[in-house]
Amino acid sequence: MDLESVRDSLIRQEDTIVFSLIERAKFPINSWAYSPPQNGVDAFSASSFLHSFVRESEALHAKAGRYENPEENPFFPDDLPPSMVPTHDYKQVLHPAGSSINVNKTIWDIYLNKLLPLFAAEGDDGNYGLTAACDLACLQAISRRIHYGKFVAEVKFKESPEEYGPAIHDQDRAGLMKMLTFEAVEEMVKKRVEKKATVFGQEVNLSDNSKSKETYKVDPSVVSRLYEEWVMPLTKQVQVEYLLRRLD
Numbered sequence: 001m002d003l004e005s006v007r008d009s010l011i012r013q014e015d016t017i018v019f020s021l022i023e024r025a026k027f028p029i030n031s032w033a034y035s036p037p038q039n040g041v042d043a044f045s046a047s048s049f050l051h052s053f054v055r056e057s058e059a060l061h062a063k064a065g066r067y068e069n070p071e072e073n074p075f076f077p078d079d080l081p082p083s084m085v086p087t088h089d090y091k092q093v094l095h096p097a098g099s100s101i102n103v104n105k106t107i108w109d110i111y112l113n114k115l116l117p118l119f120a121a122e123g124d125d126g127n128y129g130l131t132a133a134c135d136l137a138c139l140q141a142i143s144r145r146i147h148y149g150k151f152v153a154e155v156k157f158k159e160s161p162e163e164y165g166p167a168i169h170d171q172d173r174a175g176l177m178k179m180l181t182f183e184a185v186e187e188m189v190k191k192r193v194e195k196k197a198t199v200f201g202q203e204v205n206l207s208d209n210s211k212s213k214e215t216y217k218v219d220p221s222v223v224s225r226l227y228e229e230w231v232m233p234l235t236k237q238v239q240v241e242y243l244l245r246r247l248d
């Protein structure tokens with residue numbers, strides 16, 4: 001595992017995220033699935049249809065061994081049933097002190113309160129089950145990408161322990177954030193995800209004189225904004241948290 005291969009994985013995961021958003025955009029917002037959205041109630045702890053749907057899906061996925069994979073992080077980690085599939089010997093790449101970092105509560109809040117209203121149309125078509133299945137796919141894809149920051153951080157640390165060591169020793173968050181940030185890479189990521197949303201989300205017609213060239217299933221600028229405002233900052237936050245514990 002090196003920086004190039006972890007970046008390749010992040011690039012591949014962009015496809016999953018863009019496709020999952022395109023699938024969710026087939027349905028209107030369907031707010032009933034997220035009720036009761038009472039003022040001041042934390043969307044994560046208040047029970048809603050989506051809450052139950054995700055919790056019960058995760059229990060099934062846990063039995064199927066999903067969370068044995070260190071790249072997967074459940075939204076409701078408490079009381080998950082044990083895996084019932086044959087044990088796979090996943091390579092233990094991560095440092096144990098940082099492997100359990102989980103920012104899914106923040107991801108849940110951002111997805112429901114900020115992202116969804118930007119790309120789901122107004123309205124209610126009653127397809128709550130299908131909508132929740134799409135939400136689950138989006139949440140899992142975004143969560144996997146952001147928590148992959150643990151692997152990015154591990155590789156960066158292994159490649160230059162002498163560079164990161166003093167900042168870890170001083171628990172210097174700002175210093176670590178500066179060291180692991182590559183602005184040129186971030187610019188490329190934003191442009192690439194916007195382009196992917198343009199390519200994957202266009203109507204494909206056999207005739208050349210299509211008039212629908214300018215409409216996309218998910219607004220490409222929303223995908224770029226998702227990465228700029230939430231995905232990359234949270235991936236960096238995971239990296240910082242991981243590195244702070246890297247010498248424990």
Ligand SMILES: O=C(O)C(=O)C[C@]1(C(=O)O)C=C[C@@H](O)C=C1
Nearest residue numbers: 152181182183185186189232235
């Ligand atoms: O590619 C890296 O070096 C990463 O740390 C990943 C990532 C990202 O989230 O895409 C985050 C921070 C960097 O500034 C650039 C990109």
